[in-house]
Amino acid sequence: MSKNAVSRNPASGNHTSAKQGDTLPAGPGKRRFSRGIRVPVWILSAAVILSAPGARASTALGSGTLPPLVFNMAPAPGRNPQLALQEAASEFLLNWVDGDGRVVRRDQGNDTVSEGQAYGMLIAAAVGDEKTFQKIWDWTRAHLMRSDGLLAWHWANGAVMDSSPASDADLDAARALAMAGTLFGRADFAADGRHLAGQIMDKLTTMTVHGRILLPGPWADQHAGISYNPSYASPAAFAVLARSTGDPRWQELSTGTAAVAAELLSTNLLLPDWARIRSDGSIQPVDSPNGNGPGRYSYDAARAMVRMGESCLPADVAVAANSAGTLASSQQGSPLTLHGAPYSEEEHPLFYVARAAALAAANRPAAARTNLDRAETLNDAHPSYYGAAWTALGRIYLDSPVLGGRPALWQTSCASADVRSVVEVAGFLQQHQGDQGQHGHGGQVHAH
Numbered sequence: 001m002s003k004n005a006v007s008r009n010p011a012s013g014n015h016t017s018a019k020q021g022d023t024l025p026a027g028p029g030k031r032r033f034s035r036g037i038r039v040p041v042w043i044l045s046a047a048v049i050l051s052a053p054g055a056r057a058s059t060a061l062g063s064g065t066l067p068p069l070v071f072n073m074a075p076a077p078g079r080n081p082q083l084a085l086q087e088a089a090s091e092f093l094l095n096w097v098d099g100d101g102r103v104v105r106r107d108q109g110n111d112t113v114s115e116g117q118a119y120g121m122l123i124a125a126a127v128g129d130e131k132t133f134q135k136i137w138d139w140t141r142a143h144l145m146r147s148d149g150l151l152a153w154h155w156a157n158g159a160v161m162d163s164s165p166a167s168d169a170d171l172d173a174a175r176a177l178a179m180a181g182t183l184f185g186r187a188d189f190a191a192d193g194r195h196l197a198g199q200i201m202d203k204l205t206t207m208t209v210h211g212r213i214l215l216p217g218p219w220a221d222q223h224a225g226i227s228y229n230p231s232y233a234s235p236a237a238f239a240v241l242a243r244s245t246g247d248p249r250w251q252e253l254s255t256g257t258a259a260v261a262a263e264l265l266s267t268n269l270l271l272p273d274w275a276r277i278r279s280d281g282s283i284q285p286v287d288s289p290n291g292n293g294p295g296r297y298s299y300d301a302a303r304a305m306v307r308m309g310e311s312c313l314p315a316d317v318a319v320a321a322n323s324a325g326t327l328a329s330s331q332q333g334s335p336l337t338l339h340g341a342p343y344s345e346e347e348h349p350l351f352y353v354a355r356a357a358a359l360a361a362a363n364r365p366a367a368a369r370t371n372l373d374r375a376e377t378l379n380d381a382h383p384s385y386y387g388a389a390w391t392a393l394g395r396i397y398l399d400s401p402v403l404g405g406r407p408a409l410w411q412t413s414c415a416s417a418d419v420r421s422v423v424e425v426a427g428f429l430q431q432h433q434g435d436q437g438q439h440g441h442g443g444q445v446h447a448h
Contacts, residue, residue: 081369081399081409088376088392089127093120096385101135102143105385111156114144114165118172119389125176126396126403130184133176137189140173149199153217164217167204168232170196171214175237178244179403190244197241201249209281210263211256212249220289225278227289230264230271231303233257235311236397236405258315261308265319268338269326273300285338296343298335302354303390309357310397310405317408320361327355328367333374349375349387353394360398360408368398368409 096116097103103116117140124133143160144151150165151173174196181190204215206226213228220227235254242250263283264271272285272295285295305327309320326340333351335343352375360368372394379387396402398409 085395085399086127088395089123092123092388092392093132096388101139107384114151114153114169118169121176122172122403123392125180125183133180149195167214167216170200171234171237175240178240194245197245201247205253208277210259212252213256213260214253225276228275228277229300230261231300234307235313235316240404261319269340270297270323270338271301271304272338273298295338296335297338302350305354306357306394306397309361309408312406317361320358324358324362327358347378349379350390353390356394357398365409
């Protein structure tokens with residue numbers, strides 16, 4: 001088994017929150033976040049425009065156009081959601097990204113994984129920080145890119161420790177590049193995204209009885225069956241890359257992903273971290289890529305709630321919505337069995353973000369926002385790389401269309417309407433409200 005397949009659970013030491021009393025480990029890039037930051041005017045003003053009654057927006061993309069979205073943003077009581085998004089993004093970029101663009105897991109031995117680089121790119125793109133995006137992508141290309149264009153998943157002590165690619169990281173990076181091409185008016189980013197997307201499709205997908213699926217890595221297609229991780233699949237990313245590349249296989253991937261999720265949920269209340277897909281189409285939840293056992297909802301599977309919740313496809317949104325009751329009944333944000341019983345008492349921000357996604361998909365926005373706030377509070381108390389990443393990504397995916405998804409916290413439907421994109425709104429505001437030079441870390445958003 002490739003080390004790329006290491007499970008994200010407390011026993012493995014991956015993606016766990018800091019223990020009681022811990023503080024953020026020191027490092028060359030440590031810069032504790034201050035909440036007295038300047039919020040880019042284009043983010044706040046675009047939110048105001050789009051929240052007006054009947055306001056509409058669609059997200060444009062590279063060489064194509066995503067299915068237009070119609071937005072009617074529900075007012076959020078209390079804290080401004082766009083300020084909360086900006087603060088969570090800044091916390092990650094300031095505390096976990098070094099000046100050279102390396103995303104450092106300071107709580108896990110100061111190593112770097114391709115997943116973290118991709119998270120940094122997504123977050124930087126979402127807040128219009130072109131300078132930081134460029135640095136993260138430059139470091140990624142220089143240190144992780146393989147000869148085939150995919151990304152080595154693990155780097156530590158100045159060298160690649162495992163050159164196997166991890167498809168979730170490569171997929172997130174390709175999506176970030178595609179969207180950055182539009183947001184920053186950069187044809188080179190868009191081209192890099194298309195190339196990476198092509199390599200993912202050619203080398204990290206396969207056909208099954210259920211349709212095309214995303215392999216977690218090239219090691220996953222084995223004699224005993226295909227090792228499958230539901231949380232690696234991102235329907236919103238599939239849609240972004242389908243429009244960017246024009247490759248119809250991305251639609252096949254979306255269809256196959258939904259079919260596998262439906263099969264898994266026919267006998268379980270929650271998706272598992274890992275499953276095994278056999279040649280006859282049967283699917284068995286497992287505890288680890290090459291293991292057995294009943295499976296569990298833990299540090300991987302929770303991500304699937306967020307990824308499904310931001311999809312434009314009703315079947316994907318239903319996966320998250322149908323899990324809302326089970327997740328809401330849990331007293332803590334912790335791992336669960338596939339039938340909703342407590343598996344571990346260890347809290348982590350990701351589980352509150354996942355619950356928020358499910359509640360938002362089930363049209364319970366107030367409860368969803370409460371859980372996003374709980375995730376942030378927990379991460380503030382016990383900072384962790386993984387917690388900071390998903391606190392930021394949760395707010396971005398669920399409360400903003402800027403990365404091409406459907407923000408579940410907005411009263412949003414995917415519709416075929418010819419409407420102005422949120423990127424165009426942002427660009428218009430920049431040109432007419434004198435906000436030059438005040439874009440977070442120095443980025444600038446360009447409209448097309």
